[in-house]
Amino acid sequence: MDSIAIYVLLLLAIIAGWALGRFTFVPRRLNTRSSNDIFADYFVGLNYLLNDEPDEAIDTFIKALEINSETIETHLALGALLRRRGKVDKAIQVHQALLARPGLDHQFSESTRLQLAIDYISAGLLDRAERLLNDVLDEGGVGKWDALKHLVTIYQTEKDWDKAIQCSAALLSNASFKKDDELRAAAAHYCCELAEEWLRENQQKKAREQIKKAFAFDRKNVRASLLLAKIEQSAGNYKAAIKELTRIRNNNPEFISKLLGPLAECYEQLQNMPEYEKLLTNILPDEPDVSVVLALSDLVTRRSGEEAAIEFLNDYLTRKPSLTGLVELLRLQIEKTDPNLKSNLNLLQQMIDKLLRRKSTYQCHHCGYETKNLYWMCPSCQKWDKIKPIPEAGNS
Ligand SMILES: [Zn+2]
Structure with missing residues (x-):
């Protein structure tokens, strides 16, 4: 939906909210502004919209709208709109004002806290967002799953892999997320991050445990297979390493260029170069790399x-x-x-x-970002496993 359509919908929602407020007999507070003032504000806001000054329009609408049960959803929509336009401070103000309202319905309190948490994430205030989301999570309401999704984002940014894995596993326990491949791929990479940390400390056993966990999330994860092959190779289990590398070749043939080095080393150690040559000769006819x-x-x-x-x-x-x-x-x-x-x-x-x-040798299949280095997470679109070798790399 383009932004003009959003504004028009918002305007309709605001007018409906105003009409409800105007024609419903609700005892009014003493300091309530007169309906004429509010109506004038709507026209000022509308004028801003027509002059293509949406920020001023949003400000005017917020000023015009009193927070009451009929206008909460409109406030939430305006807050989200402000955030999308990069006015995170104002979005925070709108959402905090909503939360400060006494007797806020539980459902609205939950969605307002979720929105405020997204504001905090956008503003880089991750610890505040984390606290809000954990509150929503602890209450166990319908917002729990959204809270978990945002928590995964926070823990990924903070490189708190253990917690990211924990929240991903909790999300994947929900039937509607179970088959979410992106979620599974990300969780597998969190395990790989931990496995790499253990490998740096020379703790092969602990690294293996993490790789096993990574495979439980995503058996075809290339990074986990490469790590396992590396561990097997350094332990002298060359046949096991070759088996894992061959598995990558079968599941993700585009990664062949990453496999040739370790494959050659393993066959060399086994003093079986003819077997390696046979393998390469067999795959050559269909191999674009x-x-x-x-x-x-x-x-x-x-x-x-x-x-x-x-x-x-x-x-x-x-x-x-x-x-x-x-x-x-x-x-x-x-x-x-x-x-x-x-x-x-x-x-x-x-x-x-x-x-x-x-020439670049890798490219993101999601956003098109090109690079000479292999990144497991695309630095441009932040998606896992989307960067792959360009098959014709080096070809004319
Ligand atoms: Zn990308």
Whole structure:
């Protein structure tokens, strides 16, 4: 809904509220402003709206509206509108004024506290928001689930992973959130954060416990699988590490470039490079990521020398032309070429290399943010697991 439509709806709500107040026989307080004043205020507000000055319009409407049971929802809507327009201080004032009203109905008190908590989060006053939300949570009313959602946001911002996991688990116990993939992915990452902390302290057992918890939230979590593979590898369990890395390849094939390094190390330790070469050769035909070709070219060089690698690359590039593959081919061929051509080819190789290095290798599938580094949470849209390797990275 565009903002004009919101204002028009608000205006209608305000007029309805005014009409109710005007024509309902409710004993009025002594200091109540005359209805003529209020009506004049509505026209001033309307005038601001028509002149495209929504902030002034909102102020005037708030001034015109007395808080009573008929206008509470309108106040809540105006407060939320103020916050969305970046006027967090004013939103806080509106919501605090509502809360200060004696005898506020429990349902409204709950929704007002939730709104005030969102104001506090927007203003960076996280401890105040946390206190309000915990109160709502403790009361166990219908607002409990919203409170939990906002608490997860707060604990994630504060990097209080234990509490973030606790609130996520509580949310996921509700049938309507159970299948929320984003919630599950985020919870798995909180466990990974803890696992990484334990790994930094060399506490493999505790890290494994967190990874197990991460898998309970999201078995296909790439980060948890990479961590587990790393632990298995450092413990000398190379076969288990390969199994976990292969699982990533099956569930999230776009992450292949992150798997090649550890896979090569594990097969090396098992002294079974032919098996590794077989694996790469099998996946090559359907693999869009050029890093597999480079890894294979390297394996062929080690096994049968550079001539064999040149032949392999030539054969591959005629079927699937790629700049990265071409640079590798040039690198192998330059040494064997005519000295007159050598410096030109060297220059060409350097230029293509430079061109390729400038390209981003990862992209957020949610907001399109491009980066050279892999972030589990997108720095732009703050979503987990949305940044993925660009499959054609390095290709022309
Ligand atoms: Zn993003």
